[in-house]
Amino acid sequence: MTAKVLEVEDLVVTIHTASGVLTAIDGVSFELHEGEVLGLVGESGSGKTLTGRAILRLLPSRRMAIQRGAIRLNGEDITKFDETRMRRVRGRSVGMIFQNPTSHLDPVMTVGSQIAESIRFYEGLPRKESLVRAAELLRQVDIPDPAVRLSSFPHEFSGGMRQRVMIAAALACRPKILIADEPTTALDVTVQAQILRLLLGLRERRGLSIILVTHDLGVVAQTCDTVAVMYAGRLLERAPKRNLLRGTLHPYTMGLIASQPGKGKPREELPSIFGQQPSLSDLPEGCRFHPRCDYSEAQCRAAVPPLEEVDVNHQTACRRWRELAKQKILGAA
Amino acid sequence: MHRFNFVIFRPIQMIPVLFGISLITFILIHSIPGDPIRILLGPRATQEVIAAVHAQYGLDKPIYIQYGYFLLNLTKGDMGRSIVFKMPVLALIGERITATLFLLTYGLVFALALTLPLAIIAAIYRGRFPDHFIRLVSTVGLGFPAFWLGIMMMIVFSVWLGQFPVSGYGRTFVQHLHHLFLPSLTIAIALSAVLVRNLRASLLVEMDSDYVAACRAKGLPERWIFYRHVIRNSLIPTINLLGVNLGWLIGGTVVIETVFSVPGLGSLLVSSIFTRDYMVVMAITMVFACAIVIVNFIVDIVTVALDPRIEL
Numbered sequence: 001m002t003a004k005v006l007e008v009e010d011l012v013v014t015i016h017t018a019s020g021v022l023t024a025i026d027g028v029s030f031e032l033h034e035g036e037v038l039g040l041v042g043e044s045g046s047g048k049t050l051t052g053r054a055i056l057r058l059l060p061s062r063r064m065a066i067q068r069g070a071i072r073l074n075g076e077d078i079t080k081f082d083e084t085r086m087r088r089v090r091g092r093s094v095g096m097i098f099q100n101p102t103s104h105l106d107p108v109m110t111v112g113s114q115i116a117e118s119i120r121f122y123e124g125l126p127r128k129e130s131l132v133r134a135a136e137l138l139r140q141v142d143i144p145d146p147a148v149r150l151s152s153f154p155h156e157f158s159g160g161m162r163q164r165v166m167i168a169a170a171l172a173c174r175p176k177i178l179i180a181d182e183p184t185t186a187l188d189v190t191v192q193a194q195i196l197r198l199l200l201g202l203r204e205r206r207g208l209s210i211i212l213v214t215h216d217l218g219v220v221a222q223t224c225d226t227v228a229v230m231y232a233g234r235l236l237e238r239a240p241k242r243n244l245l246r247g248t249l250h251p252y253t254m255g256l257i258a259s260q261p262g263k264g265k266p267r268e269e270l271p272s273i274f275g276q277q278p279s280l281s282d283l284p285e286g287c288r289f290h291p292r293c294d295y296s297e298a299q300c301r302a303a304v305p306p307l308e309e310v311d312v313n314h315q316t317a318c319r320r321w322r323e324l325a326k327q328k329i330l331g332a333a
Numbered sequence: 334m335h336r337f338n339f340v341i342f343r344p345i346q347m348i349p350v351l352f353g354i355s356l357i358t359f360i361l362i363h364s365i366p367g368d369p370i371r372i373l374l375g376p377r378a379t380q381e382v383i384a385a386v387h388a389q390y391g392l393d394k395p396i397y398i399q400y401g402y403f404l405l406n407l408t409k410g411d412m413g414r415s416i417v418f419k420m421p422v423l424a425l426i427g428e429r430i431t432a433t434l435f436l437l438t439y440g441l442v443f444a445l446a447l448t449l450p451l452a453i454i455a456a457i458y459r460g461r462f463p464d465h466f467i468r469l470v471s472t473v474g475l476g477f478p479a480f481w482l483g484i485m486m487m488i489v490f491s492v493w494l495g496q497f498p499v500s501g502y503g504r505t506f507v508q509h510l511h512h513l514f515l516p517s518l519t520i521a522i523a524l525s526a527v528l529v530r531n532l533r534a535s536l537l538v539e540m541d542s543d544y545v546a547a548c549r550a551k552g553l554p555e556r557w558i559f560y561r562h563v564i565r566n567s568l569i570p571t572i573n574l575l576g577v578n579l580g581w582l583i584g585g586t587v588v589i590e591t592v593f594s595v596p597g598l599g600s601l602l603v604s605s606i607f608t609r610d611y612m613v614v615m616a617i618t619m620v621f622a623c624a625i626v627i628v629n630f631i632v633d634i635v636t637v638a639l640d641p642r643i644e645l
């Protein structure tokens with residue numbers, strides 16, 4: 001196995017609200033190796049974005065805080081960093097791109113300046129030279145006529161091109177880790193595939209490690225090496241992609257896989273997991289998935305299931321995985 | 334740069350608008366009862382004298398002929414003669430316009446010097462004491478009519494404290510600054526009260542926007558993000574509001590100049606209406622109309638320069 005570049009351990013993120021303190025991320029742990037693409041999947045509201053932003057210590061609201069846990073970047077715990085040191089992590093060690101490229105680019109600044117500005121700020125390069133670097137970055141993200149496009153504004157690009165621009169801007173100061181928060185959700189399918197291919201190409205060329213936040217298992221199947229499944233702020237399963245897609249050991253992941261539109265069943269109605277993800281202010285006891293789980297028992301309600309190491313690199317937070325695997329409900333067929 | 338094509342076409346489009354304004358003003362002022370010559374010559378003038386002077390100024394002709402003469406003279410760059418001041422209207426306007434321009438520019442600079450720091454401080458300290466205080470002050474500023482504020486400041490600073498003259502304009506640049514301090518402060522307070530709230534609100538919206546989060550993720554410091562991204566985006570709506578208010582303010586000089594006895598176009602307009610000095614009223618109205626058109630034109634140019642998405 002290659003070197004561990006990022007390790008998140010027992011991360012807890014809380015939100016202070018008028019009605020009390022909610023725990024949005026509850027004890028999430030995972031690690032990212034050099035050159036790895038880790039898929040972070042889960043339903044809307046499961047805490048994927050929050051996890052990604054917590055790694056950069058850029059939580060979306062001042063009422064949120066990292067309550068506990070460690071985020072180790074090359075062995076150093078960045079939760080202990082002050083704001084100045086943290087700023088040097090952002091963009092230079094860890095970059096981030098977002099779901100909606102249109103709103104995440106400044107509408108009144110040329111894309112060239114937006115890509116070049118962190119180079120100018122951190123490397124003190126003059127405007128001209130930083131723009132040369134920006135053109136080179138645009139070329140690397142496959143934008144035609146990069147030198148000309150430097151002086152275009154975001155609204156003069158298509159959605160897919162804007163996402164490329166955002167990738168170029170995020171990679172300007174050569175971070176080794178990229179957090180991509182649903183980078184293709186706002187794009188149509190063909191463009192989606194192009195962007196994913198671009199990310200994989202960049203991983204090869206730059207030795208980038210990527211955390212790919214998505215709710216689309218199709219995207220996971222195309223791009224990821226390993227997958228972490230989140231539900232209501234907790235990690236339910238973590239495994240290499242192949243193990244997870246072929247032989248999941250958690251009923252929630254099984255439901256997710258079954259509810260993906262596949263090639264084999266074109267007209268059939270898609271099965272879905274009944275019910276809804278619980279709200280943070282009203283979380284069930286024990287396993288958070290148990291009210292929606294077809295296989296839940298008394299023990300599932302009684303206590304929180306730990307993330308259990310089943311196999312090398314495969315972990316599940318289901319108490320009943322052994323039984324269910326024996327009954328051929330879970331696990332490889 | 335086809336986005337700036339309107340710079341050429343807009344002035345041409347404005348000609349019919351100004352033409353319409355001149356026609357309406359001409360009709361309005363001539364329909365006010367009263368006769369400039371009678372007012373000028375006093376009650377003891379004989380019918381014959383009055384008729385002779387009427388003929389001299391062309392006032393004996395039907396109104397549409399008079400308007401025709403007005404247009405004809407306008408093409409020659411002549412706006413007629415003032416009945417009261419007995420001099421060409423253009424020369425009269427030339428004498429008075431500097432005070433008005435000085436006052437407006439002074440007031441505008443003053444207003445911006447108040448608005449920018451106050452709005453930025455309020456936005457940065459959102460929800461804390463400086464923000465509450467600035468918002469309270471600007472609400473109070475909105476509540477008082479400008480002329481009342483002007484009179485109060487004159488009473489306090491000029492009459493009681495004797496710091497500023499109560500009228501006039503002075504001769505040198507420094508004297509202008511001194512004489513017009515209170516009137517331009519009056520303008521600045523009225524303008525800033527509106528602008529501070531607007532700019533503060535748009536700063537807050539922009540500070541919360543997604544591109545700011547993306548800039549933070551690039552490792553840029555807050556100051557850099559604020560001064561290079563947030564301010565520019567926030568100014569776009571505020572510049573437009575400023576344009577609307579400047580139009581209103583150009584009309585407002587009539588009140589301010591009267592209150593502070595500034596020898597500008599506004600006070601001249603008021604006295605000329607009382608003396609029915611037709612050509613002067615016409616000319617000043619046209620100057621004000623042109624000024625409003627030009628201000629809007631400049632605002633459009635600035636908006637297009639600030640916001641690459643806009644095409645006019």
Ligand SMILES: Nc1ncnc2c1ncn2[C@@H]1O[C@H](COP(=O)(O)OP(=O)(O)OP(=O)(O)O)[C@@H](O)[C@H]1O
Nearest residue numbers: 015024043044045046047048049050051060061280
């Ligand atoms: N600004 C905020 N204020 C309060 N609660 C928030 C805020 N942002 C997110 N949350 C809550 O935190 C939880 C996790 O949100 P998060 O955005 O991480 O979900 P997600 O998995 O990224 O979902 P999606 O797929 O919709 O992007 C949700 O319950 C959400 O309601």
Ligand SMILES: [Mg+2]
Nearest residue numbers: 048049050181
């Ligand atoms: Mg999200």
